[in-house]
Amino acid sequence: MTRxxxxxxxxxxxxxxxxxxxxVTLTADDRLTIDAxxxxxxxxxxxxxxxxxxRRWAPAASRVLLPPVAFVTALGVIEVFRIDRDLGRIQRxxxxxxxxxxxxxxxxxxRRGVEVLRRFRYLFLAGALGLLMLxxxxxxxxxxxxxxxxxxxWVRLDLGERSLSFQPGEAAKVLLVVFLAxxxxxxxxxLAAMPRELGPLRLPEPRQLVPIFIAFGVSLAVLAYQxxxxxxxxLFVVFVLMLFVATDRPTYLAAGGALAAGGAFAAASxxxxxxxxxxxxxxxxxxxxxxxxxxxxxxxxxxxAGILGSGIGNGAPYLIPAAATDYVFVAITEEMGLAGGLxxxxxxxxxVAAGFGIALRAADRFRSLLAAGLTIVLAVQTLLIxxxxxxxxxxxxxxxxxxxxxxxxxxxxxxxVALLARVSHEERS
Amino acid sequence: MxxxxxxxxxxxxxxxxxxxxxxxxxxxxxxxxxxDDPRNVRAFEPPSHxxxxxxxxxxxxxxxxxxxxxxRRYPEGTAYAHIVGFDAEAGRRGVERTRFGALGSRDDGSxxxxxxxxxxxxxGPPDLQLTIVDEVQQxxxxxxxxxxxAVVAIDPHTGAVLAYVxxxxxxxxxxxxxxxxxxxxxxxxxxxxxxxxRVLPPGSTFKVLITAAAMRAGLDADSEIExxxxxxxxxxxxxxxxxxxxxxxxxxxxxxxxxxxxxxxAYARLAVDLGSSRVVSMAxxxxxxxxxxxxSGAVISLIPDSASLDRDPPALAQSGIxxxxxxxxxxxxxxxxxxxxNDGVAMAPYVVDAVIAPGGEVLEETHPSALHxxxxxxxAEAITGMMIEVVARGTGGPAAVSGIEVAAKxxxxxxxxxxxxxxxxxxxGDEPTIAVxxxxxxxxxxxxxxxxxxxxxxxxxxxxxx
Numbered sequence: 062m063t064r065x066x067x068x069x070x071x072x073x074x075x076x077x078x079x080x081x082x083x084x085v086t087l088t089a090d091d092r093l094t095i096d097a098x099x100x101x102x103x104x105x106x107x108x109x110x111x112x113x114x115x116r117r118w119a120p121a122a123s124r125v126l127l128p129p130v131a132f133v134t135a136l137g138v139i140e141v142f143r144i145d146r147d148l149g150r151i152q153r154x155x156x157x158x159x160x161x162x163x164x165x166x167x168x169x170x171x172r173r174g175v176e177v178l179r180r181f182r183y184l185f186l187a188g189a190l191g192l193l194m195l196x197x198x199x200x201x202x203x204x205x206x207x208x209x210x211x212x213x214x215w216v217r218l219d220l221g222e223r224s225l226s227f228q229p230g231e232a233a234k235v236l237l238v239v240f241l242a243x244x245x246x247x248x249x250x251x252l253a254a255m256p257r258e259l260g261p262l263r264l265p266e267p268r269q270l271v272p273i274f275i276a277f278g279v280s281l282a283v284l285a286y287q288x289x290x291x292x293x294x295x296l297f298v299v300f301v302l303m304l305f306v307a308t309d310r311p312t313y314l315a316a317g318g319a320l321a322a323g324g325a326f327a328a329a330s331x332x333x334x335x336x337x338x339x340x341x342x343x344x345x346x347x348x349x350x351x352x353x354x355x356x357x358x359x360x361x362x363x364x365x366a367g368i369l370g371s372g373i374g375n376g377a378p379y380l381i382p383a384a385a386t387d388y389v390f391v392a393i394t395e396e397m398g399l400a401g402g403l404x405x406x407x408x409x410x411x412x413v414a415a416g417f418g419i420a421l422r423a424a425d426r427f428r429s430l431l432a433a434g435l436t437i438v439l440a441v442q443t444l445l446i447x448x449x450x451x452x453x454x455x456x457x458x459x460x461x462x463x464x465x466x467x468x469x470x471x472x473x474x475x476x477x478v479a480l481l482a483r484v485s486h487e488e489r490s
Numbered sequence: 491m492x493x494x495x496x497x498x499x500x501x502x503x504x505x506x507x508x509x510x511x512x513x514x515x516x517x518x519x520x521x522x523x524x525x526d527d528p529r530n531v532r533a534f535e536p537p538s539h540x541x542x543x544x545x546x547x548x549x550x551x552x553x554x555x556x557x558x559x560x561x562r563r564y565p566e567g568t569a570y571a572h573i574v575g576f577d578a579e580a581g582r583r584g585v586e587r588t589r590f591g592a593l594g595s596r597d598d599g600s601x602x603x604x605x606x607x608x609x610x611x612x613x614g615p616p617d618l619q620l621t622i623v624d625e626v627q628q629x630x631x632x633x634x635x636x637x638x639x640a641v642v643a644i645d646p647h648t649g650a651v652l653a654y655v656x657x658x659x660x661x662x663x664x665x666x667x668x669x670x671x672x673x674x675x676x677x678x679x680x681x682x683x684x685x686x687x688r689v690l691p692p693g694s695t696f697k698v699l700i701t702a703a704a705m706r707a708g709l710d711a712d713s714e715i716e717x718x719x720x721x722x723x724x725x726x727x728x729x730x731x732x733x734x735x736x737x738x739x740x741x742x743x744x745x746x747x748x749x750x751x752x753x754x755x756a757y758a759r760l761a762v763d764l765g766s767s768r769v770v771s772m773a774x775x776x777x778x779x780x781x782x783x784x785x786s787g788a789v790i791s792l793i794p795d796s797a798s799l800d801r802d803p804p805a806l807a808q809s810g811i812x813x814x815x816x817x818x819x820x821x822x823x824x825x826x827x828x829x830x831x832n833d834g835v836a837m838a839p840y841v842v843d844a845v846i847a848p849g850g851e852v853l854e855e856t857h858p859s860a861l862h863x864x865x866x867x868x869x870a871e872a873i874t875g876m877m878i879e880v881v882a883r884g885t886g887g888p889a890a891v892s893g894i895e896v897a898a899k900x901x902x903x904x905x906x907x908x909x910x911x912x913x914x915x916x917x918x919g920d921e922p923t924i925a926v927x928x929x930x931x932x933x934x935x936x937x938x939x940x941x942x943x944x945x946x947x948x949x950x951x952x953x954x955x956x
Contacts (some may be wrong), residue, residue: 089911114713302498309494349529357529363517364524368604410503417499433495440502447509451516 064116067124071112074131075104080151081139088374096150100138104131105151111479113270114164114264118171119486125415126482130463130475133408134278134403137464140393144378144385148466155468162472163479168369174487175431175480182243189236192229193279197286230292231460231473233482238299238434245307246427253308263312270312270316274370277320290328290335291445291459297321298441303434307426333456342455355382362395385466387458391450405464408445413440418483433479491493500905521591542593543615545574545585548650548843551624554586556909562586565682566624566743569631572683573622573841575786580672585842588785589618592845592854615670619844626924629950630655633943639930640684640820643947646828646916646925648858649837653926653947654945658686686788689817690929693903693913693936694752694814694885696773698873701749702804703764703772711876714742717852721755723762726802730758731810746876751883752900754811761810766799769809776829776864777836778821784821784860785841791818813904822941824927826864827914830877831897831922834870836861878919884915888941891949895919898944900936908932912941917948924951 079101086094108131115122134156156235170177178185221330245252255263280297283289301317304310328335337352350367358381365371378384378392394402416436424428439462446465449456460470524530542562545554553570554577557563562577575584582590596603607613630641630653643653664670671682672681682688709715717738722730731754732738738753748756761769773793774780782788794815799806808814823841829836832955838861845854865873870913877897880886886898897919902913911933916925926944933939 209647293786306494306498320648346529360524361527364530365516369607394513394517399514402513403510406506406513410506413503413506414499417495418504420495420499431496433498437498437502440506444505444509447513450507451509453509453512 062124064124067128068112070128071108071131072105074128074135075101075108077132078135078138081135082142085139085143086375087115088372096146097144099150099153100142103139103156104135105268107156110160110164111475112324114167114273114479115482117488118167120484121404121489122482122486123415123419125411125418126478129408129411129415130478133405133412134463136393136405138396138460139373140378140396140464141215141385141466142390143374143396144389144392145466148264148385150467151468152471155471158468159475160469161312163475166476166479167483170184170483174241175428175483177429178431179237179243179246185236185243186240189233189240189459190279192233192236219379225272228467230289232476233465234286234292234295234438235435235473235477236301237296238303238438239431239480241303242427242431242434244302246425246430249307249426252304253310255310263457265310265312270468277324281324289448290338290455290460292322294321294457295438295442295445295459298426299434299437302441303430305434306437338457342452345452355388356452356456358382359388359391360452363451366395366402368399370394370401372394372396382447383458386460387446387465388450389465390447390461392465407440409422409443409462411444416440416481419481419488422488425486426454428487432456432481433483435481438477439474497771507568519749522857528943537769539612540806541595541615543617543848544576545593545618545620547620547622548625548652549624553620553622553918556611560668560947561666562662566608567661567663568659569628569661570622572656572685572832573620573651574662576665578662578666579663579668583672584786585620585656586620589842590893593618600824611851612847616829616845616847617842617855618842621645621652621843622654622839623951623954624650625954626653626947627655629653630947631657634928634930634944637933638679638684639928639933640688641926641928641943641947642820642824643924643951644824644828644837644839645852646831646922647837648851649828649839649861650843650858651839651841652924652951654685654841684823684929684931685819686784686819688787688821689791690905690910690912691814691816691903692812692818692823693901693910693912694754694757694812695823695826695899695914695927696816696818697749697752697757698877698899698914699776699832700757700761700764700774700810701745701771701873701876702865702869703768704745704760705872706772706865707764709745711746711872712743712744714758714761715748717741717743717748717753717756718759719755721758721807723758723803723807725803730754730807744881749876749899750879752880752885757810758807758811761885762803762807766796766806769806770794770796770799773816775862776826777862778816778818782819782822782825783838783923785944788819788821791822792816812901820927820929823912823914823929824925825861827899827927828925829864830870830873831868831916831925833867834865835863874919874922877916881915885937886915886941888937889913889915889944889948891917891945891952894948894952896945896948897940900941902936903933905932909934911936913937913940913944915944915948918952919944924948 065202079097081099083093083097138152141152156369176391252269255265257264280293283293304313329339341352341356345353349357373396376395378395381388420429420432423432445457446459446461447452459468529835530839542556544552546552553566554564554575573584575586577586603613608758628736634655634657636657641655644651658680717740719737720731738751754834770793778791778793805814809816838859840856842851847853874897878895881889881896881898885900889896889898894917896915896917898913898915903910911930913917913936914927916922926947928940928943930939
């Protein structure tokens with residue numbers, strides 16, 4: 062792909078964001094507002110700025126990364142704005158901030174590249190664990206934890222009259238991938254060696270398995286104390302998949318799968334909030350006005366959608382609780398139809414394919430693992446929430462990358478894409 | 491390690507692709523299962539754009555459309571209440587009920603609709619083109635003038651219904667607004683469709699069918715038949731008399747004369763002489779004792795079976811003058827007139843001419859079709875001449891329209907609240923283009939009361955284009 066077509070696609074995505082935003086106000090109020098122009102300007106500034114940053118500080122980077130991100134972001138901002146005007150306007154500021162942080166990251170890595178990250182690996186681990194534990198701090202602290210929708214995965218920064226909340230888990234997932242890529246790049250041989258035998262199974266030295274149990278423990282802790290099923294599952298799956306990629310040993314997949322199955326069964330049995338989710342997944346209509354309400358409304362939304370949807374602004378996505386966050390994919394499908402839903406999935410597929418391409422071409426083990434890990438995070442997170450809202454899986458409550466409303470998620474995922482771009486640049490230069 | 495990256499990459503990409511397949515399947519499945527779920531309040535969200543097409547008369551008058559609030563609006567109000575009906579929370583009636591599906595948007599989210607949209611088809615709600623002609627409809631409505639009864643006019647060559655009025659009536663806008671409930675007991679007389687859903691004894695208009703049966707049995711217009719001041723059928727009972735209790739201006743009289751003056755004694759005797767099977771088979775040929783295909787359905791017009799009339803000559807004699815247990819809808823009697831006017835062939839009546847997409851594309855069109863042959867064209871021609879005499883020299887005088895010949899047959903049928911005034915008519919005599927049936931319940935003399943109504947309808951129709 063040439064630079065010219067990359068630019069053209071990003072501009073095209075910006076036009077989609079602007080036209081969609083215009084349709085929202087035209088349908089609801091029968092008039093155009095400044096929002097359409099603001100959406101266009103925000104999208105152009107965000108992705109145009111990122112394009113310039115990549116060109117300056119990672120000029121050889123893959124050009125397939127930004128267009129799909131710009132596209133899925135465009136459909137996301139349209140639908141978030143459609144569901145809640147105020148959230149849509151705040152989301153624009155988050156987009157600009159996310160682009161600034163991603164560009165800043167590219168600037169910091171411009172000389173030494175991602176190699177420099179290896180030096181700070183334990184800092185990242187500590188940072189990730191600290192961030193994960195942050196919501197558990199007392200609410201009365203200036204930077205205190207907060208419980209939203211029954212999950213304690215938020216931190217509220219008290220700024221006197223106003224407060225700003227964010228989910229540190231989103232940032233933690235990127236830091237953890239950087240740590241794991243670095244750690245596994247150095248230790249993979251020890252983990253891949255399987256000197257012990259237990260019947261037909263070949264096992265590594267038990268002490269080498271400590272990290273996997275730590276990951277399991279952290280995931281379970283997140284699940285138990287923060288009641289965050291999505292982040293817990295995401296962290297664990299990413300950890301296991303990275304171990305497998307690093308060592309090429311299916312044993313880790315089997316062990317991870319067994320632990321996940323056992324953990325899931327135990328969670329469904331011992332944690333009420335997990336049991337409710339599983340019930341809502343299997344029998345949404347049995348508790349229509351209670352636990353199954355959200356899933357039922359989502360099914361109604363899908364039923365109303367059809368091939369091309371109700372049209373932007375003509376559906377009723379606001380009937381689904383958490384439409385702008387967890388259920389944004391269903392809201393997009395309701396109003397833009399099967400076509401819109403499939404286009405979103407295609408966007409993620411292009412991004413994930415590009416990410417794995419970068420991993421496969423990377424110059425060394427660390428870079429390859431880093432690219433693979435970052436891509437796995439994106440893919441697994443997308444699958445968890447899309448599968449959740451489509452009832453392939455129980456709903457785990459996690460953001461759809463780039464599309465859901467949420468600043469922390471946007472910042473983390475944009476930084477993730479910047480890192481991928483940098484790895485891609487280094488493979489070619 | 492790169493060997494392990496590939497399977498992970500392919501698996502995750504495969505799962506993304508599977509999500510797409512699952513989405514498609516879930517939507518198809520959800521679509522059929524959940525759209526009609528009573529808990530799905532999406533169906534009740536107010537529509538943000540007109541969802542239903544207009545209903546327009548043949549001469550372009552809009553009689554039903556979506557209002558700005560999304561509810562149905564009926565600009566012509568009471569005059570079209572029974573044929574157009576209504577689409578309200580209280581229910582649906584008339585064409586609004588029978589064509590509810592056709593009036594909706596074709597964009598149902600299906601693959602077909604999507605493909606049509608790609609081809610540039612406008613999938614917005616289509617309009618319904620009626621065969622009703624507003625000038626004729628209004629003339630019929632005004633001429634009936636709120637008296638209890640019905641007027642129906644048909645193009646005899648096609649079966650297209652030109653006017654369709656039932657009275658007393660109601661304002662469908664009141665039903666939409668919720669001010670009028672069609673299910674309340676005292677609302678029934680106003681909501682009853684007296685054209686197709688009410689049967690009355692047809693009285694002397696039935697003599698047209700006895701005439702047809704006689705001609706099929708070999709008589710002609712000039713054949714002489716016995717008349718007399720009164721006739722007591724075999725088996726006794728009440729003697730049958732003529733209107734005014736006199737004779738019929740001679741004895742015997744020609745068949746033409748008997749029809750012209752509506753001679754009861756001649757027709758009662760004729761019916762008995764012809765025998766029950768000829769009378770009943772002619773009535774059944776006209777559509778008695780079977781369902782007539784009609785837009786909103788019609789009740790069945792009745793005549794007793796020939797075996798029971800055979801055992802009861804007084805009943806047969808009274809059936810010959812359209813009394814006793816003979817019952818007909820105005821719609822059926824209009825079809826009798828239309829068949830005579832159309833060389834003996836009754837065309838199937840219809841009121842929806844076409845369904846037209848917003849872009850002008852004709853989605854559905856009604857092609858005229860024959861319903862049945864009532865009589866041979868020779869008999870039809872002879873009866874036409876006789877019915878012209880009815881207007882020129884007989885009881886049908888008030889149905890005359892200046893400048894043309896009108897053919898008609900009056901009827902004054904027994905009713906509990908006074909005699910029902912009937913007339914069936916068509917014109918112009920040589921080349922009929924309209925056939926009419928009128929009944930005014932308890933209205934009095936068929937000629938004097940119903941005749942002017944038929945004349946007004948025929949005149950309104952013929953004045954179009956002048």
